[in-house]
Amino acid sequence: MKVSVIVPIYNVEAYLEACLGSIVKQTLQDIEIILVNDGSTDGSLTIAERFAMNDSRIKLISQKNSGQAAARNVGIREAQGDYIVFIDSDDWIESDMLEVLYHNIEQEKSDFVQCRFEFDNLQKGTKVVYGREFEPLVMYGREILEDAMMVKNILVAPVIKMYSRKFLIDNNLFFESGIVNEDTLYAIVVASCAKKVSFVNRVFYHAIEREGSTSRASYQRLCSHMIIALDKARVYLEAKGVFGAIEELFKARYVKSVLYNLMQMSQRLPYEEYRNIWQWNMDNSLYKCYNKMSIRKNLPLPHRVMARLSVYPGLFYKSVKLLNLLSFRMH
Numbered sequence: 001m002k003v004s005v006i007v008p009i010y011n012v013e014a015y016l017e018a019c020l021g022s023i024v025k026q027t028l029q030d031i032e033i034i035l036v037n038d039g040s041t042d043g044s045l046t047i048a049e050r051f052a053m054n055d056s057r058i059k060l061i062s063q064k065n066s067g068q069a070a071a072r073n074v075g076i077r078e079a080q081g082d083y084i085v086f087i088d089s090d091d092w093i094e095s096d097m098l099e100v101l102y103h104n105i106e107q108e109k110s111d112f113v114q115c116r117f118e119f120d121n122l123q124k125g126t127k128v129v130y131g132r133e134f135e136p137l138v139m140y141g142r143e144i145l146e147d148a149m150m151v152k153n154i155l156v157a158p159v160i161k162m163y164s165r166k167f168l169i170d171n172n173l174f175f176e177s178g179i180v181n182e183d184t185l186y187a188i189v190v191a192s193c194a195k196k197v198s199f200v201n202r203v204f205y206h207a208i209e210r211e212g213s214t215s216r217a218s219y220q221r222l223c224s225h226m227i228i229a230l231d232k233a234r235v236y237l238e239a240k241g242v243f244g245a246i247e248e249l250f251k252a253r254y255v256k257s258v259l260y261n262l263m264q265m266s267q268r269l270p271y272e273e274y275r276n277i278w279q280w281n282m283d284n285s286l287y288k289c290y291n292k293m294s295i296r297k298n299l300p301l302p303h304r305v306m307a308r309l310s311v312y313p314g315l316f317y318k319s320v321k322l323l324n325l326l327s328f329r330m331h
Helices: 015-024 044-054 068-078 097-110 142-149 165-170 184-194 216-240 244-268 271-284 301-309 313-325
Strands: 004-009 031-038 058-063 083-086 112-121 126-131 138-140 161-164 196-207
Touching: 004 015, 004 044, 004 068, 004 097, 015 031, 015 044, 015 313, 031 044, 031 068, 031 083, 044 058, 044 301, 058 068, 068 083, 068 165, 083 165, 097 196, 112 184, 138 142, 142 184, 142 244, 161 165, 161 313, 184 216, 216 271, 244 271, 244 301, 244 313, 271 313
Parallel strands: 004 031, 004 083, 031 058, 112 196
Antiparallel strands: 083 161, 112 126, 112 161, 138 196
């Protein structure tokens, strides 16, 4: 079997039909589709069962709600394909995504191949392609970790990649359960193990942006879990003996990740709530320690500017609101 497609499912009945429809219609037919129902309480399981009844390539597994990381790990252990792809159950993919990525990874013999993606906002009717075209199209050795650390070409999202199953199993590459920032940790750990990575400059993956209110408590958890993920990444890299070579980049990534959370919060929270979580980040992370010129120089110019402004919560909050009005995205 060529490819195993792993889809964790949790309460996505409004989106699951489009997601699964895009997978079963792939031009690459020699695939298995592993659906992991993670304790859904809506109509998601009924939709998944209907698809499974109509397509023998689908294997449906149900478990108690354990989180996306645990569901993905179940899929990895069940997978029989030479390669593995993760798809989020509220997103969809272009019909030739698997075929193009499969031929690339077969030809390049890379540990994983990555494509491009776009954000589709159904309520606003907007579509925004993320980032820029990849350059170079093949990457080797230590440059893989250095690139992934700064999220230049190698992006965090596992859903835009096709992985060699042997590479994942041989390196014991499973997702960390219990944190909401498991993708951040996974991307760094995977990059530290990879010897060759390839890229395809086509937009194959459509990430659905859902409008909704996120509470202060949710953002507090997001911030604390980001710090946990980065701390775990540091411990892993130290154990591999590679941390010293990329320490400055790691500190810059730390600043970039916390900065991203601060920007997200300032877009969505009232100022007083934002100010409280801003203070929590200043008091409970290494952001203030790392946010200095010698570290910021490793960041792109917009990030350097916003990181400098971030020490002034009111000015930073207003600046982000203005950037949002101008539809300016920082990648």
